Amino acid sequence: MNLTLGIFIAILLVTLAITYWAAKRTSTTADFYAADSRLTAAQNGFALAGDWCSAAAFLGFTGLTALYGMDGALYALGPLVAFCTVLFLIAEPMRNTGRYTLGDIIRSRMQTRTSLLAAIAGTVVVNFAYLMPQMAGAGVLVRLLTGISYDWAVIFVGVSMIVYVAFGGMLATTWVQIVKAVLMLSAGAIILVMILSLVHFNPLTLFAEAEQKYGAKYLLPGNYLKNPFDQISLGLGYTLGLAGLPHVMTRFYTVPDAKTARRSVVWVMFLAGAFFAGTTLFGLAAADFVGQDVIRAADKGGNLTLPLLAQYLGGGKGTFGGDLMLGFVAAVAVATILAVVSALTLSTSGAIAHDFYVNWVKRGQVEGKQEVWLARIAAVVIGVLAIALGILAQGVNVAVLVILAICVAASANFPVLILSLFWRRFNTGGVVGGMTVGLVSSVVLATIGPAMRGAEALWPLVNPTVVSLPLGFLGAILGTLMWGRDAENERRFDAFLLQVHTGVTSN
Amino acid sequence: MARTEASIEAAHVSVRLLIAEKLRYLVPMTVIFMVGYIGLTALAGFAPDLMGSRVVGSVNLGFVLIAFNYLLSWVLAIVYGRIAADKFDPLAAKAAMEIAGPGKSR
Numbered sequence: 327m328n329l330t331l332g333i334f335i336a337i338l339l340v341t342l343a344i345t346y347w348a349a350k351r352t353s354t355t356a357d358f359y360a361a362d363s364r365l366t367a368a369q370n371g372f373a374l375a376g377d378w379c380s381a382a383a384f385l386g387f388t389g390l391t392a393l394y395g396m397d398g399a400l401y402a403l404g405p406l407v408a409f410c411t412v413l414f415l416i417a418e419p420m421r422n423t424g425r426y427t428l429g430d431i432i433r434s435r436m437q438t439r440t441s442l443l444a445a446i447a448g449t450v451v452v453n454f455a456y457l458m459p460q461m462a463g464a465g466v467l468v469r470l471l472t473g474i475s476y477d478w479a480v481i482f483v484g485v486s487m488i489v490y491v492a493f494g495g496m497l498a499t500t501w502v503q504i505v506k507a508v509l510m511l512s513a514g515a516i517i518l519v520m521i522l523s524l525v526h527f528n529p530l531t532l533f534a535e536a537e538q539k540y541g542a543k544y545l546l547p548g549n550y551l552k553n554p555f556d557q558i559s560l561g562l563g564y565t566l567g568l569a570g571l572p573h574v575m576t577r578f579y580t581v582p583d584a585k586t587a588r589r590s591v592v593w594v595m596f597l598a599g600a601f602f603a604g605t606t607l608f609g610l611a612a613a614d615f616v617g618q619d620v621i622r623a624a625d626k627g628g629n630l631t632l633p634l635l636a637q638y639l640g641g642g643k644g645t646f647g648g649d650l651m652l653g654f655v656a657a658v659a660v661a662t663i664l665a666v667v668s669a670l671t672l673s674t675s676g677a678i679a680h681d682f683y684v685n686w687v688k689r690g691q692v693e694g695k696q697e698v699w700l701a702r703i704a705a706v707v708i709g710v711l712a713i714a715l716g717i718l719a720q721g722v723n724v725a726v727l728v729i730l731a732i733c734v735a736a737s738a739n740f741p742v743l744i745l746s747l748f749w750r751r752f753n754t755g756g757v758v759g760g761m762t763v764g765l766v767s768s769v770v771l772a773t774i775g776p777a778m779r780g781a782e783a784l785w786p787l788v789n790p791t792v793v794s795l796p797l798g799f800l801g802a803i804l805g806t807l808m809w810g811r812d813a814e815n816e817r818r819f820d821a822f823l824l825q826v827h828t829g830v831t832s833n
Numbered sequence: 834m835a836r837t838e839a840s841i842e843a844a845h846v847s848v849r850l851l852i853a854e855k856l857r858y859l860v861p862m863t864v865i866f867m868v869g870y871i872g873l874t875a876l877a878g879f880a881p882d883l884m885g886s887r888v889v890g891s892v893n894l895g896f897v898l899i900a901f902n903y904l905l906s907w908v909l910a911i912v913y914g915r916i917a918a919d920k921f922d923p924l925a926a927k928a929a930m931e932i933a934g935p936g937k938s939r
Contacts, residue, residue, distance in 0.1 A: 396877070396896065399896065400873070400874060400899065403870070403899055403902055404870070407866060407869075407906050409910070410863075410866040410909055411863075413910060414859050414862060414863055414913060415859070418917075530889060530890045530891070533890060533891040533892050533896070534891040537891040545885065545896070546881050546882075546885045546893070547878070547881045547884050548877070548878075548881045551878075553878075554879045556878070557874040557877045557878035558871065558874050561870055561871045561873070561874035565867065565870060565871070584925075585918075585922065588917055589914070592910045595907060595910045599907060602903075603900075603903050606896075821841075823845075823848050823849075824845060824932065827852065827855075827928070828844075828851075828925045828928050828929045828932075829925075830928070830932055
């Protein structure tokens with residue numbers, strides 16, 4: 327395990343050097359939240375890949391495929407398809423309309439304080455629901471790999487993320503994500519080549535061996551998600567939820583214009599998509615070579631499948647090659663968590679410092695210099711809170727929170743965002759209605775479902791998106807109609823559309 | 834920046850044309866990927882046996898459709914990039930120019 331620790335320390339030193347470099351270049355609010363909007367399409371594409379592939383993707387998809395066959399492959403496909411929605415409908419309007427946060431868009435469309443408050447609620451709930459399981463996952467992972475205690479592991483990850491964000495802002499976060507993406511893709515490429523060389527470059531062999539070992543049922547859907555509506559919820563949650571995740575969408579503010587935003591989505595679709603496709607082959611290979619019994623013995627949920635596979639490919643337990651591969655993959659997993667929690671902390675600090683304090687409490691009357699410091703302080707406070715929540719989450723079933731994050735993003739943030747961009751009559755009542763109904767129905771249905779209550783569930787679906795998403799839209803539409811016509815808001819929509827589609831303001 | 838009522842109105846008209854053009858391409862493209870992926874999850878949920886029918890060796894229809902969805906997403910991304918550059922960007926540039934008023938190229 328000393329090798330693993332060595333690779334960890336190397337990654338930590340690199341990221342701290344990045345932070346030192348970034349901190350010297352971060353002085354204005356635009357630097358802090360958006361890296362001064364000067365990234366290239368390729369840089370942002372890699373950063374998006376680093377941002378979007380959480381540990382759930384890096385470790386989880388391979389494990390799900392190894393243990394449950396096709397359901398794991400279906401899980402891995404969703405996050406790629408999700409970028410179609412973002413590419414067609416969201417990325418360019420985001421870039422043209424907002425500056426630092428999701429709240430910026432709602433605020434510039436509605437120009438009311440109430441709608442801004444609703445947008446802040448959506449961001450904070452989604453981000454914390456996403457952040458807490460990441461912290462808990464980091465604790466488990468770092469403990470497993472280095473031997474330090476869970477609490478110290480959470481503190482280590484939390485302090486690192488606070489340092490990156492508070493000192494280096496978006497620029498440090500971006501480069502941590504890029505480094506992580508490069509490491510992740512290299513690890514994936516090496517593992518893929520090693521697997522293929524074992525099966526004489528015929529991937530069909532992986533399927534045949536898996537079928538022989540575990541029977542035809544292994545390659546059928548339904549081994550993991552038993553309820554057919556859960557399959558559809560999964561699809562809907564991914565395809566529409568990504569567009570409502572503030573920590574990913576704010577990445578579009580880091581590029582100079584809509585064309586670059588568009589090209590960066592194409593980059594991430596090839597980079598992350600290739601990795602997701604790879605996880606299906608990794609999972610099958612792990613089931614074939616490592617075996618489900620060994621995988622389950624190491625971790626019931628299969629989260630150590632990829633490290634185990636890497637160890638096997640490197641030469642097995644106890645060999646230098648095996649230890650090296652295991653250490654490399656383990657270190658990438660930790661880098662993955664660091665990249666994602668940093669983005670979550672940064673985006674939450676935007677919602678608290680920029681949306682809430684500066685724009686809601688102070689009505690925008692805050693000097694630039696002061697705003698940067700507010701953002702840094704918010705990042706520290708959010709980081710400390712995340713550490714505390716991470717420590718409290720030990721042993722608690724946090725799976726429900728992962729589902730909740732994506733479900734709220736799809737059911738509350740997405741309807742409000744898409745209707746803001748495309749519906750003239752949509753108004754403050756609609757923002758509040760959509761956000762409230764989407765949020766409440768997601769939280770209630772997720773907590774009374776099997777993810778939280780197991781066999782005593784009051785409701786059959788693990789993931790309630792298939793119901794809560796239409797409810798969110800319904801809430802948004804009813805809220806709009808009940809609020810009544812808002813002539814001023816509707817008249818302003820032409821100018822808003824001009825900005826959404828060209829980036830030019832008409833006043 | 835000579836922003837007159839007339840130039841603003843002209844720009845708004847151009848934006849409406851741009852949106853109509855966007856809808857013409859984006860509605861079918863969105864329908865394609867949504868039907869492709871949500872359809873796949875629905876088949877996985879309601880027709881697992883159909884998904885299990887063998888296609889090549891041990892590879893069944895489900896895995897073939899999954900592979901197809903990867904290709905579809907990548908093809909749509911490339912196609913969108915080209916359409917946006919060829920059709921949308923010139924219209925957006927036109928609207929942006931009009932708002933700046935006659936004779937201005939912003």
